[in-house]
Amino acid sequence: MFYSLSDLKPGDRAIVRALPQDQLLATRLREMGLLSGTEVSYVRKAPLGDPLEIKVRGYSLSLRLKDAAAIQVEKIS
Template sequence: MMLKHLAVGDRATIAGFNPTGKAYRRKLLSMGLTPGTPITVVRVAPMGDPVEIRVRGSALSLRKDEADALEVEKI
């Protein structure tokens, strides 16, 4: 499942990275978005870009391209 399919308030764990999102992989890893990490969707902008998530006690805003690079498993 992709991050863009989650609604506000949904919780998930990061399963991995989409093979088409290689350009963002290193950036996402440096922000603490490693496989197995739980996340919560805090808000989504009206047009779907950006998406705010809570991870490891911090709030991150991801652009649509960055969010498409993440594969998640809903909790």
């Protein structure tokens, strides 16, 4: 079952399956370690609902909801 990264809930873990179409955004995400097959976990949303915080390769990364919505992930149960 594929989701958008932005649809996850705090504590969810997932595997990245597809990156955004936008070339620049996809490149920057990959360089920051977010590739197809990478495990990420959803930590929290900012108090105002945007941006959100995820954990990838042991560090915390924050990104905006609209960018996270373009990342397809597969939930790990």
